[in-house]
Amino acid sequence: MRTRPVAMTIAGSDSGGGAGLQADLKTFTTLGVLGTTIVTSLTAQNTFEVTKVLEVPPDFIEAQFDTVMKDLSPKYAKTGMLASKKVIQIVKKKVEEYKINLILDPVMIAKSGASLVTEDIIPDLLDLSKRSILITPNRFEAEKLSSYKINDFDDLRKVAKHLYNTLSTNIVVKGGEAFNGKDIAIVDGEEIELSGEEIQTKNTHGSGDVFSASITAYLAKGDNLKDAIMKAKSFTNFAIKYSLDLGKGYGPVDPFANAERQIDQEIAREELEQLLYYIEKENNKIKYLIDENDKGNIGYLTPYGDFATLAGGIIRYLDWLKLDGPILINWKNNTILEALKRSNKKIGFLVSPTEVLRASEESRIRLSESGIDSDAMIIQGKVVIFADNVEEMKKKLEVILK
Numbered sequence: 001m002r003t004r005p006v007a008m009t010i011a012g013s014d015s016g017g018g019a020g021l022q023a024d025l026k027t028f029t030t031l032g033v034l035g036t037t038i039v040t041s042l043t044a045q046n047t048f049e050v051t052k053v054l055e056v057p058p059d060f061i062e063a064q065f066d067t068v069m070k071d072l073s074p075k076y077a078k079t080g081m082l083a084s085k086k087v088i089q090i091v092k093k094k095v096e097e098y099k100i101n102l103i104l105d106p107v108m109i110a111k112s113g114a115s116l117v118t119e120d121i122i123p124d125l126l127d128l129s130k131r132s133i134l135i136t137p138n139r140f141e142a143e144k145l146s147s148y149k150i151n152d153f154d155d156l157r158k159v160a161k162h163l164y165n166t167l168s169t170n171i172v173v174k175g176g177e178a179f180n181g182k183d184i185a186i187v188d189g190e191e192i193e194l195s196g197e198e199i200q201t202k203n204t205h206g207s208g209d210v211f212s213a214s215i216t217a218y219l220a221k222g223d224n225l226k227d228a229i230m231k232a233k234s235f236t237n238f239a240i241k242y243s244l245d246l247g248k249g250y251g252p253v254d255p256f257a258n259a260e261r262q263i264d265q266e267i268a269r270e271e272l273e274q275l276l277y278y279i280e281k282e283n284n285k286i287k288y289l290i291d292e293n294d295k296g297n298i299g300y301l302t303p304y305g306d307f308a309t310l311a312g313g314i315i316r317y318l319d320w321l322k323l324d325g326p327i328l329i330n331w332k333n334n335t336i337l338e339a340l341k342r343s344n345k346k347i348g349f350l351v352s353p354t355e356v357l358r359a360s361e362e363s364r365i366r367l368s369e370s371g372i373d374s375d376a377m378i379i380q381g382k383v384v385i386f387a388d389n390v391e392e393m394k395k396k397l398e399v400i401l402k
Contacts, residue, residue: 011080048249
């Protein structure tokens with residue numbers, strides 16, 4: 001029987017799909033965790049505006065808690081949008097009742113700048129913070145919670161210390177783009193500076209939700225809090241780096257990018273294995289592409305920039321091609337990688353120039369030094385034949401070897 005760790009999101013719905021419980025569930029799923037939901041509010045929202053907020057009645061929030069907990073019993077939960085005092089109070093009651101380990105993400109303002117709360121909820125959020133194992137305010141939320149202004153990174157550190165000491169709970173204050181993605185965490189008294197990658201994009205909708213949701217997911221999978229925070233920082237950086245340019249406003253980050261990258265790496269291996277099988281099967285033809293005692297290779301460049309290649313290459317001994325070594329990812333840059341980057345193709349086959357030059361002279365293929373609008377390119381005294389898939393590569397090889 002298969003199972004998964006279970007986590008909970010206590011949050012509002014984003015009808016645009018980029019933030020809120022939608023972002024939380026995508027993050028949970030990507031990290032292999034079953035996500036349960038306590039819906040606290042509904043928003044009519046897209047990438048550039050929030051037009052309406054509908055608060056879920058406290059008795060229905062309570063019913064969701066009771067129904068989920070008596071069956072699936074998640075130990076870790078994270079909050080998102082808690083729009084009013086009544087909502088915060090019922091969440092606090094149920095978290096205490098079921099002894100849930102809570103990660104509090106004090107969401108108050110949408111990326112578009114619109115307020116997501118209906119009243120002054122700061123005192124209630126501070127009270128709930130004391131019941132949480134971690135709070136993850138961004139710079140502006142930390143200012144509201146602490147009543148201190150954050151002008152520089154030193155202020156960020158001071159506010160983090162102030163909130164940690166005042167609330168007696170672990171904290172991450174997110175610096176955001178103002179501080180090049182740097183955050184300050186304090187966990188069990190240890191101060192940790194979380195370095196971020198400086199990413200030039202406006203498409204960061206949902207980044208805070210993904211960060212707190214990924215912390216929750218890692219905790220549900222058994223990580224300690226410090227490790228969960230550090231892993232979540234890396235996970236979120238990647239989701240921001242490959243964010244989606246969708247809509248007219250702030251596009252969403254993409255938590256699925258982390259999983260898709262791994263899927264693409266496996267596709268790269270499978271494609272190269274198919275090509276190697278073809279090379280072995282058609283050895284009597286393919287051997288003429290590599291001069292005797294010369295060396296060729298194959299490679300695959302994924303959409304995420306990962307490069308798969310044969311560790312030892314393809315070596316010709318007399319009338320036989322030796323395929324040397326396993327297929328490795330990001331093991332070593334080689335000529336094929338440069339050719340694939342220039343040509344914007346996926347698969348490359350590095351060969352000796354003789355047969356390819358003959359095919360080019362007979363106008364059977366297009367050969368260039370730039371790799372643009374061609375079938376192969378001359379690079380460092382050799383030739384790289386490129387294609388978008390194995391079948392296309394096979395057809396090109398057959399044309400060259402006519």
